[in-house]
Amino acid sequence: EDFWRWAASHTRRCGKGLPEKSSARAWNAAIDQFRVPGKHSEVVVFSGALEWRPGSKKGVFDLKLNPLRIDRSCRFHRRFGADRFLSLTMPAPARPPPHLRFEKYPSVLREAIAKWLVQYDHYLLGRTWKAFYVEEVRKKNRAGSNIQFRVELFAVDGIDFEHSRRTSGLSPANEPHDKHTPMSVDALLNWHISLEANRGQTDCKLFTRIHLGQSKTWATVVLRPHEFRRLRDEPGKPVMNDGCALMSRALAREICADLGLEDGTPSCFQGRIAGAKGLWMVDRPDPEDREERWIQVSDSQLKVIPHPCDFPDSVDPELVTFEVSNWSKPLRPVELNIQLLSILEHGGEIRQPIASIMRNAIWDIYDKFATVIEKDSIPLARALIQRLRPLPEEGFSRTGFRKIDQWAIDNTEAIIRFLEAGFSPRHFAPLRDRLRRCLAETLERYADELHIPIPLSTYAFCIADPYGVLAEDEVHLAFSSQWKDSEFEDDVLDDIDVLVSRLPAHHPSDVQKRRAVWKPELRHFKDVIVFPTRGDVPLAHLLSGGDYDGDKTWICWDQRIVHLFQNSTEKMADLSPEYFGLTRHARPMIQVRDVGDFLEGAFKFNLTVSNLGRCTIEHEKIIYEEPRSIGADVAKELAVLLSHLVDGRKAGLQLTEEAWQ
Numbered sequence: 001e002d003f004w005r006w007a008a009s010h011t012r013r014c015g016k017g018l019p020e021k022s023s024a025r026a027w028n029a030a031i032d033q034f035r036v037p038g039k040h041s042e043v044v045v046f047s048g049a050l051e052w053r054p055g056s057k058k059g060v061f062d063l064k065l066n067p068l069r070i071d072r073s074c075r076f077h078r079r080f081g082a083d084r085f086l087s088l089t090m091p092a093p094a095r096p097p098p099h100l101r102f103e104k105y106p107s108v109l110r111e112a113i114a115k116w117l118v119q120y121d122h123y124l125l126g127r128t129w130k131a132f133y134v135e136e137v138r139k140k141n142r143a144g145s146n147i148q149f150r151v152e153l154f155a156v157d158g159i160d161f162e163h164s165r166r167t168s169g170l171s172p173a174n175e176p177h178d179k180h181t182p183m184s185v186d187a188l189l190n191w192h193i194s195l196e197a198n199r200g201q202t203d204c205k206l207f208t209r210i211h212l213g214q215s216k217t218w219a220t221v222v223l224r225p226h227e228f229r230r231l232r233d234e235p236g237k238p239v240m241n242d243g244c245a246l247m248s249r250a251l252a253r254e255i256c257a258d259l260g261l262e263d264g265t266p267s268c269f270q271g272r273i274a275g276a277k278g279l280w281m282v283d284r285p286d287p288e289d290r291e292e293r294w295i296q297v298s299d300s301q302l303k304v305i306p307h308p309c310d311f312p313d314s315v316d317p318e319l320v321t322f323e324v325s326n327w328s329k330p331l332r333p334v335e336l337n338i339q340l341l342s343i344l345e346h347g348g349e350i351r352q353p354i355a356s357i358m359r360n361a362i363w364d365i366y367d368k369f370a371t372v373i374e375k376d377s378i379p380l381a382r383a384l385i386q387r388l389r390p391l392p393e394e395g396f397s398r399t400g401f402r403k404i405d406q407w408a409i410d411n412t413e414a415i416i417r418f419l420e421a422g423f424s425p426r427h428f429a430p431l432r433d434r435l436r437r438c439l440a441e442t443l444e445r446y447a448d449e450l451h452i453p454i455p456l457s458t459y460a461f462c463i464a465d466p467y468g469v470l471a472e473d474e475v476h477l478a479f480s481s482q483w484k485d486s487e488f489e490d491d492v493l494d495d496i497d498v499l500v501s502r503l504p505a506h507h508p509s510d511v512q513k514r515r516a517v518w519k520p521e522l523r524h525f526k527d528v529i530v531f532p533t534r535g536d537v538p539l540a541h542l543l544s545g546g547d548y549d550g551d552k553t554w555i556c557w558d559q560r561i562v563h564l565f566q567n568s569t570e571k572m573a574d575l576s577p578e579y580f581g582l583t584r585h586a587r588p589m590i591q592v593r594d595v596g597d598f599l600e601g602a603f604k605f606n607l608t609v610s611n612l613g614r615c616t617i618e619h620e621k622i623i624y625e626e627p628r629s630i631g632a633d634v635a636k637e638l639a640v641l642l643s644h645l646v647d648g649r650k651a652g653l654q655l656t657e658e659a660w661q
Contacts, residue, residue: 018055022068030068033177034082041218043073043082046125050090050151055099056297060113061090063124072216075272076154080188080319083177086129086156089137092147094609117151119596127158128466130185132599133210134606135649138613147609152214157182173316186595191316193275193304195595201304202586202651207602209303212272217323218256221251223273223295224320228309230299240533241464242540243278243549244268245296252282255322256294257561257562266327267460268527270550273297273322274311278549281463284524295322302547320428326550328461328527330480336452340501340554342623342630343511348564357560361453371438376426382419385412385438411438455485456558459515462540463527464548469521470532475500475514475539475554477555480526488557494518499556499565500529502543504646506619506639507629510544516557527554545643570631575640577651581659582644586652611655612645 007018022030029036029044036042048065076085093110102108110479117131134151162179169187189195192213198206233239252265268281278301286292297308308320336354344350372381411434418431425431445451460477470476478492491514502509522530531539531548540546543553556562577584585605592598619638625630644653 019065020067023070026068029070030083035655036070037475038448039070039590041073041078042070043077044068045071045077045082046086047337048086048088048393050088050369052091052100052200055097060100063088065487066490072218074216075192075213075219075318075321075323076188078219079173079191079316080154080171080320081175081177081180081184083188084412085182086124086153086155088151088153089148090151092136092149093607095147109608111604115600118599118603120154122153125158126160129153130156130183131603132188133207133214134603135211136312136606136610149607154178154185156184156189167644171502173318177547185599189595192522194306195589195598197306198304199589201589202652203589203592203598203601204586204605205650206304206589207598207606208650209275212303213273215323215325217272217325218259219318220255220322220324221293222317222321223251223293223308225309225311225313225315227251227295228295228307228310229294230307231296231297234458238536239300239536240535240538241298241466242547243298243551244463245278245280245298246283246466247280247295248292249285250291251293251295251322255324259327261326261327263433266326266329267525268463269322270326270461271320271322271324271326274308274319276308277302277303277304279461279463281466281525281528281625283466284521287603300388300547331458331460331527333455333485334457334459334554336450336454336457337503337505337554339505339620340448340511341450341452343501343505343508344499344561344565346461346630347506347511347566347568348561350561350564353558353560353564356447356560357454358452361442363495365446365501366439369435372435373425373432376424378419378422378424381425381435382416385415385419411441454556454561456483456488457556459552459554462500462531462546462548462551462553463528464538464540465522465523465530465533467521468533469519470517470530470534472532474513476519476522476525476530477516477528478523478526492518493557496557496559497562499541499554499562500539501554502540502546502551503554504616504642505544506616506630506642507544507572507636508570509542511537511568512542513562513565513567514539545646570636572643573636573640575637577644577653580641580644580655581654582648583654583659584652585654605652605654606649608654610645610648612642612648614660615642615655 004018004021025036026044034044036044045068046065047069048063050061050063053059053062073082093113096109100109117134122129122131131151131153134149137150139146139148158180160178160180162181165181169183170191171183175181183650189210192208193209195206200519231245247269249265252269255269256262256265259656265282268279270279271277273295276297278293311320341354344354368384405626415431415434415438416436418428423431425435446453465476466647475498477498480491482489482491486488496516497513498516499511499513505511538547540548540551540553544551585601587601589598592601615638619635619642622632622638623630626635629635639654644651645655648654
């Protein structure tokens with residue numbers, strides 16, 4: 001408060017307003033080493049935005065700094081301090097304002113910005129910053145999707161840095177925020193991914209691996225090199241468990257204790273450790289009850305070498321900390337995605353059952369609202385709202401605190417606040433009005449946006465059968481509690497056909513029918529679907545080229561839909577990137593001179609706008625207009641192009657405007 005009073009009274013503000021004020025909680029945490037006291041893996045972060053400067057002013061960008069905010073930490077934050085990192089959003093260089101366009105040389109601005117970001121020092125807040133990572137982000141607003149890029153910068157030096165101490169290049173761990181030592185971006189990247197050891201990769205692929213250090217995670221158990229087990233992929237055979245492996249139950253219990261999970265051990269954790277990422281399944285209980293910690297890391301999970309079992313005993317603890325990004329949770333019914341609707345229609349005459357399900361859902365929700373008003377019940381109203389539309393994540397900060405002014409504009413939040421205050425639906429007109437609006441919005445979603453609730457469907461992590469007990473056409477799905485629906489009340493799917501898919505889904509074969517069975521060897525896996533590891537092609541790969549590193553699968557066991565569906569026998573055409581005129585930007589790392597060359601080349605490519613969204617919209621138009629819908633040749637060809645663009649950043653592939661036209 002003293003600082004803001006001083007800033008308000010400052011005589012050299014030249015009439016400019018004060019910046020947005022940081023919360024007291026973030027300010028106090030920043031004073032305390034930028035860590036949030038009493039909170040797991042939470043830090044205070046610096047952020048801001050670069051915006052196009054008007055043509056009336058010199059220069060390209062204006063910089064706007066955001067208030068301090070609290071966020072989940074990442075590996076870089078925990079090792080070097082959150083205050084050494086600055087995250088800036090910026091507009092797409094390919095879409096500049098008219099006064100910055102070079103019609104004859106459309107790439108010159110993008111390349112100049114990439115070089116400026118990477119090769120030059122940036123002075124801000126008394127520190128010297130260097131850019132080391134960039135990625136495309138899409139921010140949705142009322143006007144649609146706004147394409148921006150997020151640039152990550154690292155403070156290599158500063159006026160508050162300790163210059164009397166000289167280090168070997170790597171700053172010591174746990175430095176006070178006002179006594180950092182100078183350190184280069186080269187040292188930062190080589191601590192995270194050894195560029196020399198990974199020279200067998202391409203620059204575009206290796207650049208995406210920097211994101212392992214940027215992922216927002218919860219830091220849990222620190223392992224030692226001897227606790228890692230190498231899981232080899234069988235040479236000459238397809239990888240049937242791409243992205244997943246096992247961990248011991250003893251290790252899983254320690255992770256749960258760190259996270260404060262008290263409702264039983266999840267079946268799997270999505271996480272990162274060392275140079276590996278993916279999904280780790282919790283092994284079945286040890287019959288001898290040995291409390292042994294171990295974790296497998298498969299070849300397919302290892303994105304950068306070396307393997308953690310090859311680390312020396314003196315390895316930095318942050319590199320061998322198991323970082324959790326998600327875990328399996330109790331499942332709930334979901335709505336049918338419109339992409340799946342076209343595939344289901346292609347595989348069977350499902351219009352009538354879908355229409356019947358939708359009509360029943362509309363009447364059911366209307367009846368529940370009527371019951372709430374009739375009984376004037378606060379608990380019933382609260383249960384209905386939370387089931388109908390859970391509070392969106394953007395209504396909370398990442399730490400779970402509601403935005404102060406959200407409730408005034410969001411019907412769901414307003415209804416819950418009124419109910420928490422003790423107002424009842426029948427006797428409080430503002431609450432009744434909000435309920436009416438919420439009902440109208442829900443019915444509009446059902447009718448206009450085709451949000452069709454399928455009570456016997458859900459999304460769950462898919463894992464690969466680690467014991468090889470499932471046949472090629474079988475899957476296993478069990479629930480942690482009984483599924484409650486008038487058509488199905490059980491905690492396991494056994495001896496029935498189910499449909500499985502994964503989003504995005506663009507090809508007729510992206511939905512598959514399989515037989516759900518219960519296997520006693522897999523009984524400890526709850527709230528995840530187990531796919532077989534027998535056969536020649538992983539089931540996850542059949543679902544739009546997926547794997548097992550954290551993909552969530554759509555599962556439907558409503559027999560009115562399942563019985564009518566037939567698997568497509570059409571395989572996705574084997575069309576190369578060159579067939580579509582895609583430009584290859586990836587270079588072998590052996591051709592990269594140094595870190596500056598590596599980053600500048602990666603920035604130039606990653607600052608291009610992906611045409612994935614544009615291509616997806618075109619695919620949706622085609623399947624709507626073509627008589628054969630998703631089975632039309634042009635739709636299937638476009639599905640192949642989409643499969644290339646999904647991993648375009650990693651593969652270094654660009655769909656240029658000329659190629660698109």
